[in-house]
Amino acid sequence: MQVTSNPNAAGGVKILGIESSCDETAAAVVQDGSRLLSSIVSSQLDVHAKYGGVVPELASREHLRAITVVVRQAMEQAGCSYQDLSAVAVTQGPGLVGSLLVGMTYAKAICYARGLPLVGVNHIEGHIHAVAMDAGSQLEMPALALVVSGGHTHLFEMRGDSSYRLLGKTRDDAAGEAYDKVAKLLGYSYPGGPILDVLAPYGNPAAMRFPRAKMKGNPLDFSFSGLKTAVLRWVEANHMDGEISARRQFLRHTPRPSVEQWLLLTPQRTRDAIAAFQQTVIDELLTRAEAAAEQIDAQSMVISGGVACNTGLRQAARNARLPYAVFFPTPALSTDNAAMIAAAAFPKFHRGEFGTLAMKANASLTLAT
Numbered sequence: 001m002q003v004t005s006n007p008n009a010a011g012g013v014k015i016l017g018i019e020s021s022c023d024e025t026a027a028a029v030v031q032d033g034s035r036l037l038s039s040i041v042s043s044q045l046d047v048h049a050k051y052g053g054v055v056p057e058l059a060s061r062e063h064l065r066a067i068t069v070v071v072r073q074a075m076e077q078a079g080c081s082y083q084d085l086s087a088v089a090v091t092q093g094p095g096l097v098g099s100l101l102v103g104m105t106y107a108k109a110i111c112y113a114r115g116l117p118l119v120g121v122n123h124i125e126g127h128i129h130a131v132a133m134d135a136g137s138q139l140e141m142p143a144l145a146l147v148v149s150g151g152h153t154h155l156f157e158m159r160g161d162s163s164y165r166l167l168g169k170t171r172d173d174a175a176g177e178a179y180d181k182v183a184k185l186l187g188y189s190y191p192g193g194p195i196l197d198v199l200a201p202y203g204n205p206a207a208m209r210f211p212r213a214k215m216k217g218n219p220l221d222f223s224f225s226g227l228k229t230a231v232l233r234w235v236e237a238n239h240m241d242g243e244i245s246a247r248r249q250f251l252r253h254t255p256r257p258s259v260e261q262w263l264l265l266t267p268q269r270t271r272d273a274i275a276a277f278q279q280t281v282i283d284e285l286l287t288r289a290e291a292a293a294e295q296i297d298a299q300s301m302v303i304s305g306g307v308a309c310n311t312g313l314r315q316a317a318r319n320a321r322l323p324y325a326v327f328f329p330t331p332a333l334s335t336d337n338a339a340m341i342a343a344a345a346f347p348k349f350h351r352g353e354f355g356t357l358a359m360k361a362n363a364s365l366t367l368a369t
C-alpha cells in the first residue's frame with residue numbers, strides 16, 4: 001500500500017478512529033492523542049435488548065448499515081476533510097469477528113483511497129487510553145490498569161505507552177457480564193449494569209452477604225460465576241417468580257422504563273439484594289486492583305471499560321484515599337467509543353507502527369500475557 005503519512009497536516013496529528021468490535025458503531029477524530037475533536041457512537045441496544053444480549057449476526061448487519069453515516073458525522077463534527085488526517089486507526093480485536101470486519105474493511109478502504117497509514121489497535125488498549133483525553137499527561141508510570149467491561153476484567157501493569165504485563169484476569173464471567181446476567185435473571189432489561197447501578201443506592205448492602213471468590217493460584221485473578229449463582233439461589237429461595245414476571249411483562253410494553261417505574265416494580269428485599277451484589281463486585285474489583293498496584297509500586301491507576309461508569313465503583317475508589325491518583329475516563333468514553341482507539345493509535349503513529357491492507361481482524365487478540 002502506498003502510504004503518505006502527513007504529521008504536519010493542518011493542526012497537528014489528527015487521527016480518525018473507527019470502532020466496531022461489539023454492538024456500537026463508532027468513529028471519532030482525536031488530535032495529538034488527547035484533544036477530542038469529535039466522537040460519534042451509534043448504539044444497537046434496541047436491536048439486541050429483546051434477546052437479552054448481543055446477537056453477533058445482527059450486530060454485523062447493523063454495523064454495515066451505520067458505518068458510512070457514523071464516519072461522515074465524525075468528520076463533519078471535527079470540521080475535518082480527509083486531507084487533514086494523518087492516519088486512520090481501527091480496532092483489530094478482540095471482539096466479534098463479523099463486527100470487527102466491518103470497521104476493518106471500512107478503515108482499509110479509506111486508507112487505500114486517500115493514501116493514509118492504517119494503525120491497528122487492540123480494543124483493550126483503547127479502553128486504557130480513554131483517559132488520555134482527560135489525564136494522559138499526568139499518568140505517572142508504572143501505572144496499574146483495571147479494564148472492566150462486558151467482555152473483559154483484566155489487570156495490567158503499564159510501563160510507558162506500549163508495554164503491558166498481565167497481572168490478573170477473570171477466570172469465567174467478566175464483571176459487566178455478571179451485571180448483565182444478574183439483571184436478566186431478576187427480570188431487568190439489557191444491559192443490566194446501568195439499571196442495577198441506579199437501583200443499588202435504594203437498597204441496604206449490609207442486609208445480606210454474597211460470597212467473595214477465593215482464588216487458588218494467582219490471587220489477582222477474578223471470578224464472578226459464583227456470585228451470579230449465589231444471586232440465583234437467593235431468587236429461588238425467595239420464590240420471586242411473580243415479582244420477576246411482573247417486570248418482564250412491564251418491559252414488553254415499556255422497553256425503556258424510567259428509574260421511578262423500576263423502583264415501583266422493585267420491592268425493598270430486591271433493592272437490598274442489588275445493593276449487596278453491587279457492593280460485592282466493587283469489593284472484588286478494588287481489593288485486587290489495590291493489591292496489584294501495591295505489588296508493582298504503581299504511581300497511578302486507570303479504571304476503564306463500561307463498568308467504570310459505575311457510580312458506586314467511582315465513589316468507592318475516591319473514598320479509598322489511595323496514595324496515588326486514580327483516573328476514570330468520562331462515562332461517555334468509558335463504554336465503547338472510537339476516540340479511545342484514535343488516542344491509543346497516537347504513540348503507535350509516532351513509532352511508525354503501521355498496518356498494511358493485509359492486516360486481519362483478530363477476534364481473540366490479546367494485549368499481554
Ligand code: KG4
Pocket residue numbers: 022148149150151152175176177179180191192193194197305306307308309310311334335336
Ligand atoms: O466497554 P463496554 O461498552 O463494552 C465491552 O467492551 O464490553 O461495556 C459494556 C458493559 C456492559 O456489561 C454493561 O452492563 C456495563 O458495561 N456497564 C455497567 C455500567 N454501565 C455499563 N456496569 C455497571 N455499572 C454501570 N453504570
Ligand code: ZN
Pocket residue numbers: 123127149150305306335336
Ligand atoms: Zn469495550
